[in-house]
Amino acid sequence: MPHSSFSRQASRAGFTLLELMVVLVIISILAGAFIVTGGKMFQDSARKETAVRLTQLAAMVEQFAQIEGDYPDDRLPKSLSANAVNTGSEALVLAFFAPGYTGSKPSQAWLGNTDDDSSQKKLTTFAGQELFEITDVWGNPVYYAESLHYSRQATLMAGPDELFEEQFVDALRNETTGDWQQPNRFQLISAGMDGFFGTEDDITHSR
Ligand SMILES: [Ca+2]
Numbered sequence: 001m002p003h004s005s006f007s008r009q010a011s012r013a014g015f016t017l018l019e020l021m022v023v024l025v026i027i028s029i030l031a032g033a034f035i036v037t038g039g040k041m042f043q044d045s046a047r048k049e050t051a052v053r054l055t056q057l058a059a060m061v062e063q064f065a066q067i068e069g070d071y072p073d074d075r076l077p078k079s080l081s082a083n084a085v086n087t088g089s090e091a092l093v094l095a096f097f098a099p100g101y102t103g104s105k106p107s108q109a110w111l112g113n114t115d116d117d118s119s120q121k122k123l124t125t126f127a128g129q130e131l132f133e134i135t136d137v138w139g140n141p142v143y144y145a146e147s148l149h150y151s152r153q154a155t156l157m158a159g160p161d162e163l164f165e166e167q168f169v170d171a172l173r174n175e176t177t178g179d180w181q182q183p184n185r186f187q188l189i190s191a192g193m194d195g196f197f198g199t200e201d202d203i204t205h206s207r
């Protein structure tokens, strides 16, 4: 009978459509879960990578002090007439890449130039005169200061892509005592994933 066969076909087609929708919903739920977990895993690994980078950098700063007798200067030579942005981190790069320095150097993959400046003199082993700074995994400059200059506020060009701007950065204090962290040493700080200094996700070296 044509009528009943038509209705059977129609109901089968409807069932298939429903199945298809259920499958689509399941797929979208799974994809959503995957994106959330995948994104979280990526954030965690970027955070870990930055923490490791800062700890390796701290070891290089200590080695510099052993070889040269003092921590790397966090100020640029006066003759450079550069801007007043990212200077601590730039001075650190100049120290490590000075001709003749024999200790461990940061990977060149860690370097960036977020304020896009150059020095008037060639002071490094690099081909050009760009004033690079050490960056974190998100491409923001790492704050570097010697304990002598903790009270001096630094200016760094940093931020998430859409809010890239000059930020004023202070050295970290112990929350309970109010004393400087790393007294008589130095501080290295990454702004963390949010790109802003002075927020909870900031990362420092662990020794
Ligand atoms: Ca720079």
Ligand SMILES: [Ca+2]
Pocket: 190, 191, 192, 193, 194, 195, 196, 197, 198, 199, 200, 201, 202
């Ligand atoms: Ca932050």
